[in-house]
Amino acid sequence: MKFIETNIPDVKIIEPAVFGDDRGFFMETFRTELFNQHCGERVFVQENHSKSSNGILRGLHYQTENTQGKLVRVTSGEVFDVAVDMRSDSKTFGKWVGVILSAENKRQLWVPEGFAHGFFVTSDSAEFVYKCTDIYNPSAEVSIKWDDPSLAINWPLENHKNPLLSEKDELGLAFSNAPTLTGF
Structure with missing residues (x-):
C-alpha cells in the first residue's frame, strides 16, 4: 500500500497494490500496522455502506x-x-482536499477526526464504504453548505447544474457559522 500526502498533511490518499489476471484481482484494503504507522493509531468501531445516484451530493458533515x-x-x-479542516487551531483550518475515488482506481481517503466530509457522485451510481473511529451521533451532527463561497470547493458539476441534496444538506450552515473543533 502507498500512503500519498495531500495538501493537508493529516489527510492521506491510500493506494493499494492490486494483483490481477484474467480471473479478476486481489488487493489488501486495510492493515492496522501500516495504517497506524502512516496515519496514527486508531480503532475503528463502525463501518457503513451507502449507495447514491448520479448528481447526488452528501455533505459536508x-x-x-x-x-x-x-x-x-x-x-x-x-x-x-x-475533506474540510474544521480544527480552529490548525494551520490548514478552512482548507479542503478533494480527490476522485472510484472502483476503478481503488483509492481510499483517510479523513481524520476534526474534518467535515462530503462526496459528489460523478458516475451513474456509486457505492461508498467507510470505516469510522466513533459511532454516529445524529444529535451532534453538523452540515455545512456544499457551496459555501468562503470554502470555494471546486465540485465537478456537469454544466454548472446544482447537485441533488437531502433536506438536511439544503439547510446546511455557512462555514463562518459552523462550530469549530479543537484538540486534534
Whole structure:
C-alpha cells in the first residue's frame, strides 16, 4: 500500500497494490500496522455502506461529539470526495482536499477526526464504504453548505447544474457559522 500526502498533511490518499489476471484481482484494503504507522493509531468501531445516484451530493458533515475519523472508499462507480479542516487551531483550518475515488482506481481517503466530509457522485451510481473511529451521533451532527463561497470547493458539476441534496444538506450552515473543533 502507498500512503500519498495531500495538501493537508493529516489527510492521506491510500493506494493499494492490486494483483490481477484474467480471473479478476486481489488487493489488501486495510492493515492496522501500516495504517497506524502512516496515519496514527486508531480503532475503528463502525463501518457503513451507502449507495447514491448520479448528481447526488452528501455533505459536508461532521460531529461535534463522537467526532469521527473516516477511512472511505468506493466499491462501485465514482465520486469526488472532499475533506474540510474544521480544527480552529490548525494551520490548514478552512482548507479542503478533494480527490476522485472510484472502483476503478481503488483509492481510499483517510479523513481524520476534526474534518467535515462530503462526496459528489460523478458516475451513474456509486457505492461508498467507510470505516469510522466513533459511532454516529445524529444529535451532534453538523452540515455545512456544499457551496459555501468562503470554502470555494471546486465540485465537478456537469454544466454548472446544482447537485441533488437531502433536506438536511439544503439547510446546511455557512462555514463562518459552523462550530469549530479543537484538540486534534
